[in-house]
Amino acid sequence: xxxxxxxxxxxxxxxxxxxxxxxxxxxxxxxxxxxxxxxxxxxxxxxxxxxxxxxxxxxxxxxxxxxxxxxxxxxxxxxxxxxxxxxxxxxxxxxxxxxxxxxxxxxxxxxxxxxxxxxxxxxxxxxxxxxxxxxxxxxxxxxxxxxxxxxxxxxxxxxxxxxxxxxxxxxxxxxxxxxxxxxxxxxxx
Amino acid sequence: xxxxxxxxxxxxxxxxxxxxxxxxxxxxxxxxxxxxxxxxxxxxxxxxxxxxxxxxxxxxxxxxxxxxxxxxxxxxxxxxxxxxxxxxxxxxxxxxxxxxxxxxxxxxxxxxxxxxxxxxxxxxxxxxxxxxxxxxxxxxxxxxxxxxxxxxxxxxxxxxxxxxxxxxxxxxxxxxxxxxxxxxxxxxx
DNA sequence: CATGAATTTCAGAAATTACTGAAAACTGCG
DNA sequence: CGCAGTTTTCAGTAATTTCTGAAATTCATG
Numbered sequence: 001x002x003x004x005x006x007x008x009x010x011x012x013x014x015x016x017x018x019x020x021x022x023x024x025x026x027x028x029x030x031x032x033x034x035x036x037x038x039x040x041x042x043x044x045x046x047x048x049x050x051x052x053x054x055x056x057x058x059x060x061x062x063x064x065x066x067x068x069x070x071x072x073x074x075x076x077x078x079x080x081x082x083x084x085x086x087x088x089x090x091x092x093x094x095x096x097x098x099x100x101x102x103x104x105x106x107x108x109x110x111x112x113x114x115x116x117x118x119x120x121x122x123x124x125x126x127x128x129x130x131x132x133x134x135x136x137x138x139x140x141x142x143x144x145x146x147x148x149x150x151x152x153x154x155x156x157x158x159x160x161x162x163x164x165x166x167x168x169x170x171x172x173x174x175x176x177x178x179x180x181x182x183x184x185x186x187x188x189x
Numbered sequence: 190x191x192x193x194x195x196x197x198x199x200x201x202x203x204x205x206x207x208x209x210x211x212x213x214x215x216x217x218x219x220x221x222x223x224x225x226x227x228x229x230x231x232x233x234x235x236x237x238x239x240x241x242x243x244x245x246x247x248x249x250x251x252x253x254x255x256x257x258x259x260x261x262x263x264x265x266x267x268x269x270x271x272x273x274x275x276x277x278x279x280x281x282x283x284x285x286x287x288x289x290x291x292x293x294x295x296x297x298x299x300x301x302x303x304x305x306x307x308x309x310x311x312x313x314x315x316x317x318x319x320x321x322x323x324x325x326x327x328x329x330x331x332x333x334x335x336x337x338x339x340x341x342x343x344x345x346x347x348x349x350x351x352x353x354x355x356x357x358x359x360x361x362x363x364x365x366x367x368x369x370x371x372x373x374x375x376x377x378x
Numbered sequence: 379c380a381t382g383a384a385t386t387t388c389a390g391a392a393a394t395t396a397c398t399g400a401a402a403a404c405t406g407c408g
Numbered sequence: 409c410g411c412a413g414t415t416t417t418c419a420g421t422a423a424t425t426t427c428t429g430a431a432a433t434t435c436a437t438g
Contacts (some may be wrong), residue, residue, distance in 0.1 A: 020292060057429085134281065158326060164334075167345040231416095242399090246415060
């Protein structure tokens with residue numbers, strides 16, 4: 001019924017796919033599944049996207065590798081059906097976790113490995129250490145945030161500018177009620 | 190001097206480049222600049238990477254498009270020299286801002302456009318609205334975080350598990366000293 | 379354990395992207 | 409202006425990635 005919407009979004013997601021490190025096929029398949037209330041089978045996706053059956057199969061495989069779709073079986077139907085999670089925040093968590101795994105973790109490993117294999121005090125060695133430390137700070141923060149249940153996480157994000165006020169330059173959590181101005185805390189520390 | 194380090198890191202970054210939506214050339218060039226204390230000129234990069242002069246030129250152009258390198262002039266030398274910021278956190282901010290611009294913003298625009306052009310109450314329409322709202326929540330949070338000066342931001346990130354405790358399920362900031370357990374706050378609300 | 383529907387694999391074709399060398403276009407300087 | 413050094417452009421080639429159809433495999437079911 002809202003065919004235009006689905007089609008437009010599917011094409012857009014396909015285009016974006018290339019910027020996201022997945023390809024057009026995968027992007028389009030995901031978009032269609034994402035907008036479908038009922039799970040879809042591979043043939044449905046062939047019909048909607050116009051890709052070959054084998055291409056759809058590979059795309060679905062890749063999406064499963066990303067943990068972005070789940071397989072469902074339908075009573076008395078031998079085909080596999082695919083669906084995305086209802087919960088949008090679950091999707092985003094998965095996406096971030098998978099991108100981290102692919103884009104950050106290998107570099108972190110490499111940095112650790114390089115640090116172990118050298119005893120240099122050169123600029124480049126120091127720079128690599130600094131990079132590793134920064135990545136560790138960020139990933140630890142990410143892991144901390146990711147531990148928070150969704151309701152609270154959303155509340156935290158919506159707390160907006162109150163967040164920045166909570167932390168002084170030295171990292172202490174500023175007691176509630178003393179977050180009015182930057183100076184107040186400076187004077188107190 | 191620490192040639193091995195530079196070489197290994199350069200090759201690794203080149204490989205990773207493809208996962209990051211930049212290509213091998215760009216990744217390697219960036220890696221070398223990142224590890225170099227002094228700015229380098231294009232010919233230096235040709236020597237180190239082994240790429241053709243024109244390829245290096247294009248790679249540098251792309252890095253400039255990402256705001257990841259700056260041009261420096263050296264007294265009495267007509268060549269352009271290139272450098273990355275000393276400040277690691279500045280680099281990461283740039284990287285995130287640029288990825289957001291390329292990977293998020295176009296989709297946000299498209300979602301807004303699609304919402305304006307339809308009056309449907311279908312599942313897919315609702316799903317798109319929910320997606321837009323989620324992206325807006327996240328980008329607004331990002332913008333808030335990005336407004337915080339680096340020292341504080343790092344302190345905040347290192348505050349670790351204290352952060353999650355600060356926010357109740359309804360989004361209120363919990364007074365300091367009452368963050369001990371999940372139940373305490375539940376009882377108080 | 380045979381059947382046939384459904385899925386996956388895979389080799390090659392098609393499309394896209396990366397890379398190069400040569401030529402053109404800058405740029406500061408005598 | 410004209411020259412030499414430097415950078416950029418661009419058309420063609422190389423390399424990689426995506427996509428397909430056909431064949432092989434899997435698997436629930438009789």
